[in-house]
Every structure is written in C-alpha cells, then in structure tokens.
Amino acid sequence: MECGSYQLLKKSSQCKARLGKVYTTRGIIDTPVFMPVGTQGTVKGVANEYLQSSGAQIILGNSYHLYLRPGTEIIKASGGIQKFNSWDRPMLTDSGGFQIFSLNDIRKIEENGAEFQSHIDGSKHFFSPEKSIQVQKDIGADIIMCFDECTPYPAMYDYAKNSMELSLRWAKRCKDEFYKDDAYAKQALFGIVQGSVYNDLRKISAQEMVNTGFTGYAIGGLSVGEPKEDMISVLENTVPLLPEDKARYLMGVGMPEDLWECVQRGIDMFDCVIPTRNGRNGQVFTSHGKINIRNAEFRKDFTALDPECSCPTCIGYSKAYLNHLVRAQESLYLSLLSLHNIYFMINLMTKIRKSLESDTFLETKKEFFEKYYSRTRSEKIWIKFLVCWRFF
RNA sequence: GGGGGUGUGGCAGAGUGGUCUAAUGCACCAGACUGUAAAUCUGGCGGGCUUGCCCUUCGGUGGUUCAAAUCCAUCCGCCCCCA
Numbered sequence: 001m002e003c004g005s006y007q008l009l010k011k012s013s014q015c016k017a018r019l020g021k022v023y024t025t026r027g028i029i030d031t032p033v034f035m036p037v038g039t040q041g042t043v044k045g046v047a048n049e050y051l052q053s054s055g056a057q058i059i060l061g062n063s064y065h066l067y068l069r070p071g072t073e074i075i076k077a078s079g080g081i082q083k084f085n086s087w088d089r090p091m092l093t094d095s096g097g098f099q100i101f102s103l104n105d106i107r108k109i110e111e112n113g114a115e116f117q118s119h120i121d122g123s124k125h126f127f128s129p130e131k132s133i134q135v136q137k138d139i140g141a142d143i144i145m146c147f148d149e150c151t152p153y154p155a156m157y158d159y160a161k162n163s164m165e166l167s168l169r170w171a172k173r174c175k176d177e178f179y180k181d182d183a184y185a186k187q188a189l190f191g192i193v194q195g196s197v198y199n200d201l202r203k204i205s206a207q208e209m210v211n212t213g214f215t216g217y218a219i220g221g222l223s224v225g226e227p228k229e230d231m232i233s234v235l236e237n238t239v240p241l242l243p244e245d246k247a248r249y250l251m252g253v254g255m256p257e258d259l260w261e262c263v264q265r266g267i268d269m270f271d272c273v274i275p276t277r278n279g280r281n282g283q284v285f286t287s288h289g290k291i292n293i294r295n296a297e298f299r300k301d302f303t304a305l306d307p308e309c310s311c312p313t314c315i316g317y318s319k320a321y322l323n324h325l326v327r328a329q330e331s332l333y334l335s336l337l338s339l340h341n342i343y344f345m346i347n348l349m350t351k352i353r354k355s356l357e358s359d360t361f362l363e364t365k366k367e368f369f370e371k372y373y374s375r376t377r378s379e380k381i382w383i384k385f386l387v388c389w390r391f392f
Numbered sequence: 393g394g395g396g397g398u399g400u401g402g403c404a405g406a407g408u409g410g411u412c413u414a415a416u417g418c419a420c421c422a423g424a425c426u427g428u429a430a431a432u433c434u435g436g437c438g439g440g441c442u443u444g445c446c447c448u449u450c451g452g453u454g455g456u457u458c459a460a461a462u463c464c465a466u467c468c469g470c471c472c473c474c475a
Contacts, residue, residue, distance in 0.1 A: 035427095037428065040428090045431085060427075099428095101427090103429070119429040148427095224426085225426095252426055253426060254426050271427060273427085281432065283425080
C-alpha cells in the first residue's frame with residue numbers, strides 16, 4: 001500500500017462519519033484518529049512508553065521548530081526523526097504554515113515564501129514551499145504537509161481569497177518538489193484546503209487541491225477563533241468535495257466535543273495541542289466534563305480524576321494529590337495531567353470508532369454529551385450543549 | 393538604666409499631608425487555552441447596593457489641619473547598640 005493511502009471500511013448510516021485505515025511506512029492507523037502534538041519531536045511531558053500505552057497511533061512534529069533546533073543536519077545524521085526521538089509508530093510533520101499564522105509579528109509573507117525571525121534568537125530564515133518540503137524530507141516523517149498560509153480569523157473576503165490562492169500556488173510547488181526524487185516511496189504529501197469561513201472560497205480551494213492531486217487532504221485555517229457554527233458550516237460544505245478514497249484531516253482540532261461534531265461530518269484525522277497544553281495548565285478532561293484540578297474544591301478529594309479512566313494517573317493518584325502537585329509547582333504534574341488528557345482523547349476516539357463499527361454513532365455521541373455536560377449546571381455550558389444538539 | 397530604630401491589607405514590602413482602599417511580589421479565588429514563541433495568559437482579592445457611589449481600613453487613643461497611613465502627644469508591642 002502506498003504511504004498515506006486511505007481505506008474506507010464502513011460508512012455510518014446516520015451521518016457522514018466513516019471508519020477506515022490510513023496506511024503508512026511505519027504502520028497502519030485506525031481512523032478516525034487523534035494525533036497528539038509533539039512540536040519539537042516530543043509530546044510535551046509524556047515519555048514514549050506512556051504515549052504508546054495510551055494507544056496513540058501517530059504523533060505530530062513541526063518542521064519550523066525542528067529546523068531551528070536541533071536542525072535538520074542532526075536529525076538526518078541520526079537517521080531521521082523517528083530514530084532520533086525513538087518513536088517507532090507513524091509520524092506527521094506540519095510544514096511551518098501554522099507558524100506564518102502564529103508568529104505574526106516576526107514574519108513577512110511574499111509570493112515566493114515567508115521570512116521568519118527565529119523566536120529563539122531572532123535570526124532570519126526563509127521558508128519557501130520547496131524549502132519546507134526539503135526540510136520535511138530531511139526530518140523524515142511518514143506524512144508531510146504542504147506549506148500553506150493558515151489564514152487568520154477574522155479575514156476580509158479579499159484577504160482570504162488571496163491567501164487561499166497563494167496556498168494553492170504553493171501547494172503545486174510543494175507537489176513538484178515532493179515528487180522530484182524518490183522520497184514519495186516512503187512519505188506521503190497531504191494538501192491543505194483554505195478559504196477562511198467563506199464557503200465559495202473553500203469550494204474553489206477544495207476543487208483545485210483535488211485537481212492537483214494529493215495522497216490525503218487537510219482542512220486548515222479552522223479553530224482559529226471563528227464561531228463554532230462557521231467551522232461546522234465549512235466542514236459541511238467542504239468535506240463532500242473531497243474524494244471518498246482519501247483521508248481527511250482537520251488541522252488543529254480539537255476539544256472533545258469538536259471531535260464528535262467533526263467526525264460526524266466526515267473527518268478522519270485530528271491533531272491538537274489541547275490535551276498537553278491544558279494538562280500543563282491544570283485543566284483536565286473527564287467523562288463528566290472538564291475540571292481545573294487547581295481549584296479549591298479538589299483539595300480534599302481523594303478520588304481519581306475520572307472513575308472511567310484507566311490511565312497511570314488515574315490508577316495511581318488522587319485529585320487531592322494532583323491538586324497539591326499543581327499548587328506546589330512540582331514538575332510531576334505536567335506529565336501526569338498531560339498523560340491523562342492524552343488517554344482521554346485516545347479513548348474518546350476508540351469509543352467513536354467502536355460506535356462506527358456498531359453503527360451507533362449518534363446514540364453514543366448523545367450519551368457522551370449527556371455525561372460530559374452533567375457536572376456543571378452553569379448556563380454557559382448548557383447553551384453550548386443545546387447548540388451541539390441543534391446539529392443532530 | 394542610656395541611645396537608636398520600627399509597627400501598613402493573609403504574608404513580605406513600598407508609600408512619609410491631598411492624585412490612598414493604599415504600589416509591587418507571593419499566597420489565595422476563578423477563568424481562558426484548538427496544525428505549541430504557552431509549566432502560559434486574563435480577571436478578582438475590606439463591606440454594601442441602585443455599579444456609581446456610599447461606608448470601614450495603615451498598632452491603640454487623643455489632637456493639629458479644609459484634608460492624616462503620612463504631622464504632634466501619649467500608650468502598647470517588637471528590634472538593635474551601649475551599660
């Protein structure tokens with residue numbers, strides 16, 4: 001099987017959700033899948049052994065960050081990123097496109113590419129589509145991404161259009177660069193659909209990307225601050241334009257509730273920093289909703305974070321102890337909470353896949369949401385809950 | 393016994409006539425985080441409500457003044473040095 005190719009196993013009879021597999025050089029990924037983010041070649045705070053025990057099938061790395069440090073020379077010399085970081089399951093690298101968005105103040109975009117100032121030492125670097133592909137080839141992940149501009153939100157129509165068209169031209173250059181040598185035998189290149197919240201732009205982008213032809217298709221530029229309804233609308237209008245026999249990857253999403261909504265609309269792959277970042281900030285996902293373990297209410301709560309979780313954190317430690325670790329700024333909590341959140345996401349995706357196998361996606365979703373929003377009675381959460389219901 | 397210093401919100405610590413409910417840090421109470429410039433950031437932290445104002449606060453008491461955390465008197469507590 002060609003690296004990055006998608007096999008559709010089963011379609012939900014209830015919605016656009018689908019069960020499948022993505023084949024890569026280093027293994028087969030069951031989809032829908034959640035990919036923990038490991039920007040610098042490590043999922044922050046979580047050792048490989050634990051990451052594997054969580055059931056994580058594939059993790060992300062970031063070209064821009066790895067290019068700056070340790071540098072592609074070292075990664076190449078080590079035998080590729082997965083020799084370097086000892087992660088033997090599949091990996092995907094982002095192109096640096098997201099850094100065009102997030103390093104807003106220290107970059108300049110032009111037709112040929114983007115000039116960045118290193119956030120580490122201020123030195124100037126230029127990423128063209130060709131450069132990004134070369135870097136990603138040197139890093140050596142199984143799936144690599146086109147260099148794009150992650151259009152900021154809000155974006156005026158004209159800006160979004162120009163940005164989307166630039167990403168299209170860059171995508172073609174990425175493809176040319178990618179197929180220049182035989183790297184494609186081991187790696188797969190995914191294209192990225194842009195167009196902000198404008199469905200006509202999304203349509204053009206999707207059609208053009210498909211015409212250009214990629215092994216898989218990502219939807220980028222979402223979950224950057226737009227209303228949730230806009231994200232859903234974009235998915236409902238864009239996903240049907242993508243070929244059924246290719247993987248669909250929604251970049252940067254998301255929260256547990258988002259995963260349900262987006263799988264329902266036909267997404268196969270997700271990545272998000274949320275489980276690890278929130279873990280480092282004390283916020284924990286549980287089957288009964290998210291909690292901030294730092295809060296006073298947990299000082300004397302000697303039960304586990306989530307009674308339904310069997311991660312090492314939940315097996316070994318109480319909320320009261322984790323609350324203490326956070327308050328005392330003991331570094332152990334960074335790992336324990338990140339690990340739990342990763343388990344939560346991975347378990348959630350397993351639950352989703354099982355529901356697709358038995359074709360009970362919507363029932364399982366409803367069950368999840370009822371429990372997930374049961375803990376808090378706050379008005380805000382209930383409004384969110386009702387908004388989610390609208391999509392049934 | 394003599395000399396000097398000091399007492400400020402939970403803690404540390406600024407402030408030495410009005411712009412003081414009183415800087416700043418910590419602690420505390422919450423919130424946010426979506427292809428990671430994030431172990432980060434934001435808000436709150438005397439009381440009351442009609443959210444603009446009112447009331448109560450800088451060891452105690454009394455005073456000076458239009459006005460006192462700030463000046464004076466006195467009392468109380470603590471610290472240092474000399475005997």
